Structures are given as C-alpha cells and as structure tokens.
Amino acid sequence: MPTPTDTKPAHRNWRRGLEAGLRYREREGGLEVPYDHVEGAYPLGRWLSDQRRAFRTGQMSGERAAELEALGIVWDTADAGFERNLGAARAYYELHGTLAAPRHATALDVAVGQWLTNVRxxxxxxxxxxxxxxxxxxxxxxxxxxxxxxxGWTVDWQRHQAYLAQLLAEGARLSAIVPGVTRHGEDVGRWLTTQRRDFDRLTEGQRARLAELGVKKTPRARQTPAKPAGAVPAGRGAAAFQTGIQALAQYREREGGGVPGRGHVEELPDGSSHRTGVWVVNQKQRRERLAPEQLAALAELGVEWAAPGP
Structure with missing residues (x-):
C-alpha cells in the first residue's frame, strides 16, 4: 500500500521523472536530453533542466541528487559538450602530434579544427x-x-614547426627536408626554406624554436657596396613590412585563404590593430620598389599581382 508521502503530487512527479529518464537512458545510452524532449507524455527535458537548476541553487536534497547521479544526469551540459570536443582534440593530437589544426580538420566526426579556432x-x-x-x-x-x-605566432606556423620536429625525431636530416617533403599533406620542406630565408624577420621565440631543431638562416650572398635597386629596406620599413606579412598570414589562416578587402583591420596577438587591407593596396602601388624577397613573401600568401610573370 502506498505511503502518504507517495501520494503527494510532487513526489509522484519525481518518480515519473526518474522512470522517464530511465527509459530514455536505456534506449539512447545516456541522459543528454534536449530541453523540448517529451518521453511518452512526460516533459523529460524540461524536468531535467528544473533539477539542474535546483541542484545549482542548493534546493535539492542529497538523496535526490544521488538518485539523479545514479541515473546518469549531466549536471553541466556545457561542460559535457566541451568534454566531447576535447576527446576529439585528443584523438587529433594522437595522429598529428599537435593541436595546431587547420580549420577544416576533423576527428571522431567532430569539426575539431573549427572548434579549436573558436576556443582560441x-x-x-x-x-x-x-x-x-x-x-x-x-x-x-x-x-x-x-x-x-x-x-606570438600563427597556428599555421606552429603546425609546420611541429611537423618539422617530428620528421627530425624520426631520423630525417635537415639537409634532406627540401621543398616537396611533406607530412600530413603539408609541404614542410617549402616552409623550412622560407624560414631560413626570412630568419631575421621571425620573432625571437620563433628563432629559438628553430634553433633548437638546428635550423639556421640562409647565408646571404656577398653583395657589392652599391645598393641595388629593390633591395630589402632596413630599419622601420622592414619591420613594418614584416608586420604586414604576419597580419596577412594570420588573416589567411583564420579565413582559410584569400586576401582581405581594402577596409579590413586585423587584430594582432599583441593587442594592436593593423590596416591589412590598405597595406596590401599600398604594396601593389609600390610594387616596382619591392625587393624580390618581399614579392615572394606576398605571392606565397596568395597576392596574385606579386607573383612573377610567365
């Protein structure tokens, strides 16, 4: 015979919620229930949401909390989603040895590259x-x-540096990592050639990372005292150009390619803003005064007018 407590509407509703949750869990294998889900005629999703709120505000007894935990309730659905994505990130790392994933990367049927972009x-x-x-x-x-x-650098740079380290750890020689040597579809050899050429333009941290791997800058050919036309500018001009290159690379990494429009402003990791769209236009206007290395750097980042002619 039911006790007086069992006849109370609140208690009957509690038991109905638990029974509905048990049916859902046995059928679906878990208790991550959408808010609007109705199990039979019972609003299970809304009921579980009410229980989470009661738990957060301290209005739930320990006995009821224990019953729900035994049932398998997900107290924090946001954390549950993060944990699922974290599992995909872990699987990506096990394969690639880095979380510097491109935006299109997937793992365990999760768009892990886009998720990592979002959480950064x-x-x-x-x-x-x-x-x-x-x-x-x-x-x-x-x-x-x-x-x-x-x-202080981009996801693309980090991914290539990680792949270079992996190739070396597996026994490859630096001298053998030339353009065309790839890992996971990335041309590590071409990237390495660029790093050696532009070694002085890298940040101190980037140079230190490369030095740990034995990478040094490409020796410059001895030139005549007279400065040739199109020589790479020194001082603030060179620094400004490198900042523009870094901003453009960051834009392409985030957007998956392309060149920004004239009005685009890129936010840099140090908190400063860079008028990258205007900067690209300005480089085009002074194309004849750019050094071959500068044109090559722009062409590598998809600036069509900087590429050499046929």
Missing part, C-alpha cells in the same frame, strides 16, 4: 574565469602549444 578566440573558453582556466589547462595537458597566439 577571446572568451572562447567561456565567461566564467574559473571554468575557462580549467578548460585551458585541459587543452594544455594535451598540447602546451594549443594556442600559438600566446606565443
């Missing part, structure tokens, strides 16, 4: 600072270089 953005780990710190630590536990912008 300001606020991408959530508004709660404690949760954001916990999530960042989880990503760093997989790959301490998961967010290359914090180091």
């Amino acid at each position: 953005r300001p606020g991408g780990l959530g508004k709660d600072p404690v949760r954001a710190e916990r999530r960042a630590a989880a990503l760093a536990a997989i790959d301490e270089d998961w967010n290359p912008a914090e180091r």
Whole structure:
C-alpha cells in the first residue's frame, strides 16, 4: 500500500521523472536530453533542466541528487559538450602530434579544427574565469602549444614547426627536408626554406624554436657596396613590412585563404590593430620598389599581382 508521502503530487512527479529518464537512458545510452524532449507524455527535458537548476541553487536534497547521479544526469551540459570536443582534440593530437589544426580538420566526426579556432578566440573558453582556466589547462595537458597566439605566432606556423620536429625525431636530416617533403599533406620542406630565408624577420621565440631543431638562416650572398635597386629596406620599413606579412598570414589562416578587402583591420596577438587591407593596396602601388624577397613573401600568401610573370 502506498505511503502518504507517495501520494503527494510532487513526489509522484519525481518518480515519473526518474522512470522517464530511465527509459530514455536505456534506449539512447545516456541522459543528454534536449530541453523540448517529451518521453511518452512526460516533459523529460524540461524536468531535467528544473533539477539542474535546483541542484545549482542548493534546493535539492542529497538523496535526490544521488538518485539523479545514479541515473546518469549531466549536471553541466556545457561542460559535457566541451568534454566531447576535447576527446576529439585528443584523438587529433594522437595522429598529428599537435593541436595546431587547420580549420577544416576533423576527428571522431567532430569539426575539431573549427572548434579549436573558436576556443582560441577571446572568451572562447567561456565567461566564467574559473571554468575557462580549467578548460585551458585541459587543452594544455594535451598540447602546451594549443594556442600559438600566446606565443606570438600563427597556428599555421606552429603546425609546420611541429611537423618539422617530428620528421627530425624520426631520423630525417635537415639537409634532406627540401621543398616537396611533406607530412600530413603539408609541404614542410617549402616552409623550412622560407624560414631560413626570412630568419631575421621571425620573432625571437620563433628563432629559438628553430634553433633548437638546428635550423639556421640562409647565408646571404656577398653583395657589392652599391645598393641595388629593390633591395630589402632596413630599419622601420622592414619591420613594418614584416608586420604586414604576419597580419596577412594570420588573416589567411583564420579565413582559410584569400586576401582581405581594402577596409579590413586585423587584430594582432599583441593587442594592436593593423590596416591589412590598405597595406596590401599600398604594396601593389609600390610594387616596382619591392625587393624580390618581399614579392615572394606576398605571392606565397596568395597576392596574385606579386607573383612573377610567365
């Protein structure tokens, strides 16, 4: 015979919720229930949402919390989604040895490249600072270089550097890594040639990473004292050009290619803004005064007018 407590509407509703949750879990293998889901005639999704709210506000008894945990409730659905994506990131790392994934990358049927792009953005780990710190630590536990912008370089640069390190660890010789030598479809040899050529334009951190792998800049050919036309500018001009190249590379990495329109402004990792669209237009106007190395750098980043003619 039912006790007086069992006849109370609130208690009957509680038991109905548990029974509906059990049916759902047995059928679906878990208890991640959409908010609008109705199990039979019972609004299970809404009921579970109410239980999570009661748990967060301290209005739930320990006995009921234990029953829900035994049932398999997901207390924080946002964290559950993050954990699923984190599992995909871990699978990507196991294959590639880096979390510097391109935006189109997938793992375990998850668009992990786009997800990593999203979480690297300001606020991408959530508004709660404690949760954001916990999530960042989880990503760093997989790959301490998961967010290359914090180091001062792009995801594309980090991915190639990681692939170069892997090739060397597997026994490849630096002298043998020439254009055409690839890893996971990336031309590491071509990238390495560019790094050697532009060694002095890299950040101190980038040069240190390459030096650890034995990479040195390409020796410059001895030139006559007279400065030839189109020589690479020194001082602030060279620094400004390199900043433009870095901003353009960052734009292409984020957008998957292309050249920004005239009005585009790129936000750089150091917090400054760069009028990358105007900068590209200005380089075109002064094309005849650009050095071959500068034209090559622009052409490599998809600037068609910088490419050599037929």
